[in-house]
Amino acid sequence: MGGAEPEKAAPRRFPAVLRKRAASFGYAFRGVGAALRTEVHLWFHAAATVVVIGLGLYCGLERWEWAAVALSVGAVWCAELVNTAVEAVVNLVSPDYHPLAGRAKDVAAGAVLVMALAALAVGLLVFGPRLWAWAVDA
Numbered sequence: 191m192g193g194a195e196p197e198k199a200a201p202r203r204f205p206a207v208l209r210k211r212a213a214s215f216g217y218a219f220r221g222v223g224a225a226l227r228t229e230v231h232l233w234f235h236a237a238a239t240v241v242v243i244g245l246g247l248y249c250g251l252e253r254w255e256w257a258a259v260a261l262s263v264g265a266v267w268c269a270e271l272v273n274t275a276v277e278a279v280v281n282l283v284s285p286d287y288h289p290l291a292g293r294a295k296d297v298a299a300g301a302v303l304v305m306a307l308a309a310l311a312v313g314l315l316v317f318g319p320r321l322w323a324w325a326v327d328a
């Protein structure tokens with residue numbers, strides 16, 4: 191009766207923020223999983239990634255070489271995932287033929303091509319001399 195209301199405890203925002211971040215990670219992993227399920231050529235990238243890591247371990251790469259290889263592999267995956275996302279959005283908004291839809295898909299595919307060529311250059315620079323030396327010695 192007229193007494194002061196007991197103060198409500200302030201909402202504990204920090205754990206909520208953490209939960210939201212964790213959920214975002216979950217969505218991101220779900221996205222990678224969905225892309226892997228729907229895009230067959232990502233399996234080629236997965237196989238290539240395993241081969242490159244195996245070759246790197248076998249060759250005993252230097253630390254900086256691992257950095258270059260990791261960045262290249264990650265960048266190609268990143269370009270492929272963005273390309274997959276662009277394709278999905280284009281298919282959603284323009285299921286019928288439209289020159290702009292085609293251009294968007296072509297440009298996204300071009301981004302993958304550019305990154306794949308750059309990764310190939312890194313691969314040749316890092317592994318090329320070793321493979322050449324083995325071929326000559328054999």
Ligand SMILES: Nc1ncnc2c1ncn2[C@@H]1O[C@H](COP(=O)(O)OP(=O)(O)OP(=O)(O)O)[C@@H](O)[C@H]1O
Pocket residue numbers: 229277284285286287288289290291292293295296299
């Ligand atoms: N809605 C569209 N309008 C115009 N051109 C399109 C459209 N959809 C696709 N294209 C053209 O066809 C090409 C291939 O499209 P598609 O959706 O089959 O891509 P993709 O790279 O073969 O993808 P994936 O094989 O991964 O499904 C595009 O790069 C684009 O030139």
